[in-house]
Structure formats: structure tokens, C-alpha cells
Amino acid sequence: MVLGIVLKNSISLLFLFFFVSCGIKQKEYSENIYPYADFPQEKEIIGEVIELDSVLLRYPFRIHIEGDRAIIMDLHGFDYYGHLFQYPDFQYLCSFGRRGDSPSDMLSLENVRFGKHAVWTLDANKKELTRLVFSPSCDSLLRDEAVTLDGDLLRPLDFAIYNDTIFIIPDYSGEKRLCWVNRKGNLVNKIGEIPSDNEEAMQYARPALAQAWRSFLDYNSKNGVLAVVTQLGEVVEVYNLKDTTHIVRIGEHGEPEFQVSGGYGIPIGIKGFSDVQVTDSAIYAVFNGTTFKELAKNNGRLPEGGKYIYVFDLKGEPLCKYILDHSITGIWVDEATKTILATDVNNDQPIVKFRFG
Known part of the structure; x- marks a missing residue:
């Protein structure tokens, strides 16, 4: 009798274990999609504020450095969107990208890229790429060429330079993931798919899905x-354009969450990444993680930017999470000196230097 009760209880527990196990079965992903939750290393790093006394920046969103020249992009600049500095002392040299309505002015600035002996800018409102060249003394930038983008391209919100003749721009039509655009502004190719498992949106709301999947990108030609x-x-998506592989890494917060309203995607999940850089050996990305519920609860008064830098290898495998003492939006990484320069829009002195490694 006792044996029968024990067997009965054992079978009940086995059934319960089977039921619970099925209930918590891990989500299955496609063969090139891999989840991640933890980083092998977590380190706290302290920032050193760089004093700038020569130019007032309203919303310093991006920083790019090439050799002895640094560019800080001011998303909401009073008169100019871009500022050129000498590096590493950050002596101010000039401003460029005048804000205005004339043909040579800019209506917006989404990003700035150093090209070969030049600087390229992207104006989403004018759908225009502009090439600026350095003056003989290299202390100013002169407008040299403007490229009007193909009418089939929806609002371009970031770009990377692939080579001397091709730019890479995210596709916001929802048809593909990335657009290849030539030096004349013509769309020459589209590649990739939005790696979403939202089947309803994939079928009925691709433009809204593409908006929710708005992304920042960077390319390393080496x-x-x-x-x-x-x-x-x-x-995090990693495209190796040499061997044509594509790997997707999805963190614990999952893919972008949104609701469709009036044909637009309204965010309801978290604020994710705000910048990314591909170095010769790794991928560095600024991560936020704040929920939109938290933002609403605090009436938008939380600091702008993220307090984490995630580091992945060149296949997207997590390597390290850096926890910062500043909220930042943009980064530039120098692996040779183990230095990260970042933009902090919350302070009057917006450039912060971190040492890592």
C-alpha cells in the first residue's frame, strides 16, 4: 500500500516535471540567430571629462576621430551641425554644416564619416550626402560635392562608407534590411531581411516594422x-561582407517591440543601442536598456543615453560589458591606447574619456 502511494506520487511528480519543462521550453531561433544573456566579463570604468572652452554644443550626439582630427556632431546645433577639432588636445578649428534653407545649407545631420582625404555627411531631410574636403592647412572643411539620393530610398537615417563608390544605408521600406547606393545616389542593390519573428507585422505592416527596427551601423573595410x-x-547583426555570412545576436530584452498606429510603429519596449563601432578586433556598442514605462513615469527626466558599452567579437559573441559612471550617446574607440572617447549630452562639458582593458 505504501509502495503504491509512493509510485503514485512519483508518477505525479514526473508528470508535473514534464509539464513544467514543456512550459518553459526555450524559444527556438533560425540557424543564424543566437540568443545571449550574459557577458564573460563585467567591468566598471570611470570617465574623465575633457574641457572644451571654445564652442557651445547643444546635443553632441556623435564623435569621430581620424589621425589628428576629431569631429563632434551636434544634433541640435544653433548655427552648425558639425565641429572640427585638433586631436588629442581638442583645440577648436572650425564649424561646418550650416543650419539653414539655402542650397548649400543643411536641414538635418544624421551622421558624419571620415572618407579618403574627405568627410561625408548625411542630411535625411534633404536626402543628400555631402562631401567635404580639407583646406590645404587642414584646419577647415570645404563643401566639394553634393549627392542627391534615389527617390526610392525612404528617409535615410544612417550610413556607412563601403568603398570609394558605394555607401550602405538601412532600408526603411521593410522590403530588405540594407541598401547599396552608388556615388551618384542611385540605389544599386538591397540585401538581408529583418530578422523578426513577428509574422503579423512581416505580412501586414512591414514599413512600421522597419521603423521599429531603426538601426545604427558601422563598417570596417579591413x-x-x-x-x-x-x-x-x-x-546585434553582424554581416561579414568578405565571406557573405550573417549572424544575429538577440539579448535578453529581445527584438524591438512596437504597436502600429496610423501606419507608424510606436515603441513600447526599451531603448536599445545608440551607437556602434567596428574596430579591427571587436564590435563596441552603447546600450541603454531603459523601458518606455520608466521614461513615462519620470516624465522624460531621466539622463539621455546609456551607461553600458557592450563588446562583442567579430562574430557577435559577447565578450565584455563595461558599466559607466556617465550616460553617453556616441563613442569612438582606440584599441591601441585602450581609450574610449564618448559624448555626454547631459553635461556642459560633453566629451568624456574612458580607459579600458
């Missing part, structure tokens, strides 16, 4: 790696 990170959710 190793052929293009990294794409989502502004919402926690998704």
Missing part, C-alpha cells in the same frame, strides 16, 4: 565586418 544594432530592443 576585416569586412558590418555591424548593425537596433535603437529599440537588443539585437
Whole structure:
């Protein structure tokens, strides 16, 4: 009798274990999609504020450095969107990208890229790429060429330079993931798919889905790696353009969450990544993680930017999470000196230097 009760209880427990196990079965992903939750290393790093006394910046969103020249992009600049500095002392040299309505002015600035002996800018409102060249003394930038983008391209919100003749721009039509655009502004190719498992949106609301999957990108021509990170959710895509592989890494916050309203995607999940850089050996990305519920609860008064830098290898495998003492939006990484320069829009002195490694 006792044996029968024990067997009965054992069978009940076995059934309960089977039921619970099925209930918590891990989500299955496609063969090139891999989840991640933890980083092998977590380190806290302290920032050193760089004093700038020569130019007032309203919203310093991006920083790019090439040799002894640094560019700080001011998303909401009073008169100019871009500022050129000498590096590493950050002596102010000039401003460029005048804000205005004339043909040579800019209506917006999405990003700035150093090209070969030149600087390229992207104006989403004018759908225009502009090439600026250095003056003989290299202390100013002169407008040299303007490229009007193909009418089939929806609002371009970031770009990377692939080579002397091709730019890479995210596709916001929802048809593909990335657009290849030539030096004349013509769309020559589209590649990739939005790696979403939202079947309803994939079928009925692709433009809204593409908006929710708005991403920042960076390309390293030395190793052929293009990294794409989502502004919402926690998704990192790694395209190796030399061997044509594509790997997707999805963090614990999942893919971008949104609701469709009036044909637009309204975010309801978290603020994700805000910048990414592909170095010769790794991928560095600024991560936020704040929920939109938290933002609403605090009436938008939380600091702008993220307090984490995530580091992945060139296949997207997590390596290290850096925890910062500043909230930042943009980064530039120098692996040779183990230095990260970052933009902090919350302070009057907006450039912060971190030492890592």
C-alpha cells in the first residue's frame, strides 16, 4: 500500500516535471540567430571629462576621430551641425554644416564619416550626402560635392562608407534590411531581411516594422565586418561582407517591440543601442536598456543615453560589458591606447574619456 502511494506520487511528480519543462521550453531561433544573456566579463570604468572652452554644443550626439582630427556632431546645433577639432588636445578649428534653407545649407545631420582625404555627411531631410574636403592647412572643411539620393530610398537615417563608390544605408521600406547606393545616389542593390519573428507585422505592416527596427551601423573595410544594432530592443547583426555570412545576436530584452498606429510603429519596449563601432578586433556598442514605462513615469527626466558599452567579437559573441559612471550617446574607440572617447549630452562639458582593458 505504501509502495503504491509512493509510485503514485512519483508518477505525479514526473508528470508535473514534464509539464513544467514543456512550459518553459526555450524559444527556438533560425540557424543564424543566437540568443545571449550574459557577458564573460563585467567591468566598471570611470570617465574623465575633457574641457572644451571654445564652442557651445547643444546635443553632441556623435564623435569621430581620424589621425589628428576629431569631429563632434551636434544634433541640435544653433548655427552648425558639425565641429572640427585638433586631436588629442581638442583645440577648436572650425564649424561646418550650416543650419539653414539655402542650397548649400543643411536641414538635418544624421551622421558624419571620415572618407579618403574627405568627410561625408548625411542630411535625411534633404536626402543628400555631402562631401567635404580639407583646406590645404587642414584646419577647415570645404563643401566639394553634393549627392542627391534615389527617390526610392525612404528617409535615410544612417550610413556607412563601403568603398570609394558605394555607401550602405538601412532600408526603411521593410522590403530588405540594407541598401547599396552608388556615388551618384542611385540605389544599386538591397540585401538581408529583418530578422523578426513577428509574422503579423512581416505580412501586414512591414514599413512600421522597419521603423521599429531603426538601426545604427558601422563598417570596417579591413576585416569586412558590418555591424548593425537596433535603437529599440537588443539585437546585434553582424554581416561579414568578405565571406557573405550573417549572424544575429538577440539579448535578453529581445527584438524591438512596437504597436502600429496610423501606419507608424510606436515603441513600447526599451531603448536599445545608440551607437556602434567596428574596430579591427571587436564590435563596441552603447546600450541603454531603459523601458518606455520608466521614461513615462519620470516624465522624460531621466539622463539621455546609456551607461553600458557592450563588446562583442567579430562574430557577435559577447565578450565584455563595461558599466559607466556617465550616460553617453556616441563613442569612438582606440584599441591601441585602450581609450574610449564618448559624448555626454547631459553635461556642459560633453566629451568624456574612458580607459579600458
